Amino acid sequence: MSSEPDGTFAIRQLAPGRYVLTASAPGFAPATEIVDAPAAALLNLTLVPAPIVEEVTVVSASRQQELRDTLNARVDVITRRRIDEAGGHETVAEVLRELPGVVTRRGSETAGAAGEQIQGIDSRQVLVLLDGQPIAGARGIKRGGVLNLDRQSTARLDRVEVVKGAASALFGSDAIGGVINLITREPSSPFDVTVALSGGNLGTMGARVDAGFKREKTFGLFSVERHQHDGFDLTPGTFDTTGAPYRRYDALAKAQRQLTPSFSLGGMVTGYRNHTRGRSNGELGPQEDDLRDRTVSANLTGRWIALGSTTVEARAYMSTYGENASGRLAPPRSTPLEPGMLEERFRKGDVTIARPLGSRHLLQAGLEWSRDQYEGTNRLRDEAGHAADTTVVWAQHRWSATNRLTTTIGARVDRRSRFETAVSPKLAASFRLTTSLNARASYGRGFRAPDLGQLYYRFLSPSNFYQVIGNPSLNPESADSWQFGAEYVAPQRRARVGVNAFRNDVRDLIDSVNLGFVATPSQLDQVIAREGLDPSFRPALGRLLLTYRNVAAAETQGVELDTDVALTNAISLGGAYTYLSARDTKSDLALTGRHPHQGHVRVSWRPVRSGFRASLRATFYSSWIATRTSTTGGGAQDTIASRFAMWDAFASQRLGRGVSAFLTIDNLANSQDENTGVMLPSRTPAPIYRPEAGRTARVGVAWSFSAR
Template structure:
């Protein structure tokens, strides 16, 4: 699809798309209020800035919206956002603008959440009970945040205590013995603040195939504990310290070669984040940050009949970073933000030969210039130095033009990158059951030679010495959009995007073992691209009724594969005639797990007399490729797709005692859709009842 057709499509989508993505109109007392474009966000620029002034696509989700929908985990709220798709690859992650989950950076209060054992960060680890809002920046953000932000950034911002004493107790219980209990308390004076939060989240597990006698998802119990304190030494100097601890224990049980195995899996992460802010003058402000995070997993699995150890694994990751940022207000309409920092990462794991480490340093600068109250330009870049891969420079240029009070045009161009991770460089894993092996690039030649010396290799397909050094993935991204408010009660947003990605890291079969299985490793692919259009709209029909929705059109293709199809060099076998035929352009499905169409709609209603709130939502994901049936290396047959599906969610709540007490019932996936073969994170219909009580003094 060329730029012209994308532009035409985007205009047509305005009339059919409904959703509150970049602008959330939320309940205020017994009516609906609407001033979302005045909301201040920080993720897009690392400084406070109103949404209406930002020249890049951003979504904000308030804590009130999350509560009104009855959601308690991060994956639940992200699943309902335009342009985001949940994926279940080694955990539940989120896909953005056609990028896999490993390309989206997840932050809490601006600092990264670690623990990507296989590239995907497990979203249900993060509770929504103590947050103020979520900010979602789409498109490469490497110019500010570095690696892992090639698709975008999701920043979870925790609550800032109100003055005085406040607190909340909330609980939710439902299907599969799912229980979520939270206690939140805070205290604030003119100079001192403290907040503490404790959450317990447990589930009895579920099975999508009960006939097997084993559960698809095992029972678990997880605890989250956070603390946040701040002290104002003077009008110019503030100190803030945050702590977070997460602990998850899971009872694993499954079958291996017709024998039952079981054991306990443990998962723990901890983070410590102090920051010191000093305002030298109205023009100069500096912030000194330190961040330390650890993530650990342990698993011990034994045969139930003999108690013999089947498998024992561990993963231990550490992340340390120091950074200083300085904001210089050169004029009232011109702000320079700059910073530099260094970070040190380590990992020890069963699948690595020894302790691995990365060292890196970086510097960034960004100029925010507002011209004539209509034209806003943001220009900047970041330079990253690394001890393993070559240095990277990630520039960004974005601009917005406010034509009038009703229409603002947006445009941006930026470069993103993602560094090879520990897994892609140093993994050393052989599956004892299936018989295959996976080696990281750095140790591939040594490990392959070892297998050859042991007589385990029957054929070498690719000589490791011919592979180029594994390089960082990089992309150029372009976003063009319009933000519209034709009338006070209507907000519409359209964004057209294109991402051209070089050096995409993929896996390949390097050799065939004598048991018929493969030896895999990682290499850089030539190029891929993703492009499409997102549109959303929110309309306040009355003070008590709001409708909204959105739609995304996406194309995600490998350039080499697409050229083969266009040139008639990709073939398949006709299922009716058994003859070899060329794959048609219309048959090429592009990259795996990408849906061409996604859509959502919602309606929110407040009955003012009784105070009952009702929320109904629909989410649709179109079909997507999942496997190569005919062996031609591409997706082109109907049998190679997962069929599209719809999910219907809803909630109803009523408040008592001056809105301090809330009773709520929620239903997710009301029609009970499941796909036991490919979508393990959808357990069917989920029903919950919740009760919460809050106070402030």
């Protein structure tokens, strides 16, 4: 119930008994009191200002639940409260823009999926997890290994955890650049339900229904979402579209039961179905493209507490991904094009044991097995499919040497079919200088085995004159990562400032290489002999030929700064800045697609007892190398894209009876690539390096009910 404007309230017609009374207000910490009814006297509850810095429990640093303040390794966390206060964050890509050292690009299926960079390391080397399990999506087969984070909703999430630097010691292959762990929420009341509807320009519409319950030994969460977008076109003088229209459905069901005092069993099923339709200019002329993809994932987790303090966790996980691509030449020809089909099946099982030894030691160890399998039409060398098995053993020891110093040492051994055994060590330490100041240092080695796409891809593009074939002779990528940082949290947790210096050395980077246009059988034979290609891939004539090689080594280093401050009980300020130096160590050239400087500033306003909240965020990026071409003299010519800034605004108002309304405006200043709308002398559009749709607005209404 809501109080009067002066803070008084009365509860009438209450049955005699003892009750738990909780009072809360925006900007203040909740206060709880046990009361008897009928009350003997007027009860006073005093609320104190809420901390701007939450005490957050995370799992990504060690696979154990730990308070973030006590971690040896830095883990950046975006909590549910922060997502709600920022308001406009509907997707994971938007959330990640709040973190230092993380860059996400607003994208679409045809404009380029919204991938991520962590400390200058690309998305292919970053592992994305949902509740600690990998998200299936044909990583490495489509979109250059990018999982589209613009399509990952935040509605079902409790928080987003980001581990930076090589994290293979805990999470294995693909974690060279770091880990993004999406943690789903758990209900906190006997019953709650939320219904939300929103709409905006460009045909944007969203609908969501969440329902959850929590009993003494059981909880459950169910969520269904629908999203649609009509797409956009930054080159209206051409047939193709920049951002393709899509329709998407998401669903999640999660439950857990405490079967005995020492054993619990939980499970989750999640999936989506997406339909994207766009237009492109193909080698046979203008064409219409149709892509339908879907995924279903299921996870079963059992937890035992054995021998008093030993914890055993066993998990079984399976995930499937399917894609069907088709197209036709634009009317009036309407000739069907060759279809493509891809199926991925991923299965994984693991067991983890954690055992404390006294009050200062924690031992952890685990075993894992996984299989990743692909099959498809016009996507792989062998349409019958390819598979890779991985067997893992890992261990970690955490030692609280003193009340101030804590160290962690660990290692992971991966044995993957076709590749040599890889060992990934980890060292970390934290030292609490004062009650408010903590310092951390960590080292980790990571590796990434070539994915099945890089090994066995065979794709003849129906849209352009090129083909891509895999390379079964690739070597794994490897990396060494160092992180040094400190964090200060003010008394009463009303302010926080953090600094982190980093360096990542990556070797044997896998990249695509262009072997040129192959016109005749003799040219093809020469290329196969010169490059050592596998002729079973059956390269076609009359197309550019691209494949994969271990071609580069890179280093990324820099400094990250971030802060949060409560200026008043209603106004808070936050921001971050990252300096990045990223270079190819073989050519001594700067890496393309990296911003040397980037950051954001955010102000939030939440007046007390008004039901209103608003936020304004400015995100800025320095100029960067968009493309690089080789010159006749063996040098390189870079195309520099201009710096830019993005402003996003959000406001919401609580209307009463659980109803609230909101307004979000993204890209308030209508920032777009400077080549948008520019035509070259050849009467073709100038290249667009930043496919922003421009200013977009979205309005919505939500209704929530919670039974206490």
